[in-house]
Amino acid sequence: MKSQVQELARRCGNLSPEQLSRLYTYKVAVEKALAGICLFYHCSRYLACYSPIKIIFDRTGRKNNREELVFKDIIFLWVSKNIFTSIKQIHTDDHPFVRLYGTHIEGRRAFDLGKMVRGNFDFQDSKDSWELQLTDMLTSAWINAVRDHNNYRGYLRVFSLLHRNTVLPADQPINMMSVADVSSEKYAPPVFNIYRQLAAAQGKVLPCKWERS
Numbered sequence: 770m771k772s773q774v775q776e777l778a779r780r781c782g783n784l785s786p787e788q789l790s791r792l793y794t795y796k797v798a799v800e801k802a803l804a805g806i807c808l809f810y811h812c813s814r815y816l817a818c819y820s821p822i823k824i825i826f827d828r829t830g831r832k833n834n835r836e837e838l839v840f841k842d843i844i845f846l847w848v849s850k851n852i853f854t855s856i857k858q859i860h861t862d863d864h865p866f867v868r869l870y871g872t873h874i875e876g877r878r879a880f881d882l883g884k885m886v887r888g889n890f891d892f893q894d895s896k897d898s899w900e901l902q903l904t905d906m907l908t909s910a911w912i913n914a915v916r917d918h919n920n921y922r923g924y925l926r927v928f929s930l931l932h933r934n935t936v937l938p939a940d941q942p943i944n945m946m947s948v949a950d951v952s953s954e955k956y957a958p959p960v961f962n963i964y965r966q967l968a969a970a971q972g973k974v975l976p977c978k979w980e981r982s
Contacts, residue, residue, distance in 0.1 A: 822885050827904075844883075855880075866880075
């Protein structure tokens with residue numbers, strides 16, 4: 770195991786700072802997405818979606834390039850200890866999500882993120898993936914909505930729709946992941962202040978109610 774970690778470290782050393790930052794941002798995004806599935810998509814209508822959980826990344830180079838291969842190995846070191854927020858009354862031992870991925874770390878309920886992603890994530894070209902094409906469309910709509918914060922072009926309704934239906938926290942903009950665990954306003958770009966003003970008056974639409982499924 771030690772030699773494998775050393776070899777992986779050597780391979781990481783061959784990546785550029787931009788590539789390493791991108792890979793760690795992928796890791797943060799994956800954790801946030803899976804935590805959102807666990808916390809918000811707990812009711813019966815979503816139970817069939819728990820296995821497999823498919824994760825697709827937009828490829829930035831040729832197939833099986835150095836960046837992809839490093840990420841496919843290092844992700845399992847990064848996610849070895851994951852404790853998602855769970856609801857005691859919902860995430861009981863017989864809940865399907867717990868049965869599939871539940872474990873305990875230092876006496877606390879945890880989830881095996883490595884098991885969730887093992888064999889279930891891939892890098893694809895957007896031209897071959899409707900999921901990535903949809904993501905590109907939503908990203909474009911999101912950017913235009915924030916730029917049109919005065920609603921001159923009528924994009925404010927789009928912002929409301931996207932923001933209300935994402936499971937990300939109210940202070941976490943869509944398509945704005947950083948390598949930090951917590952976004953800091955101190956280091957955020959000016960557009961973040963615009964986002965906060967737009968989001969302040971918006972609520973969230975929860976996919977499941979909070980009673981036990």
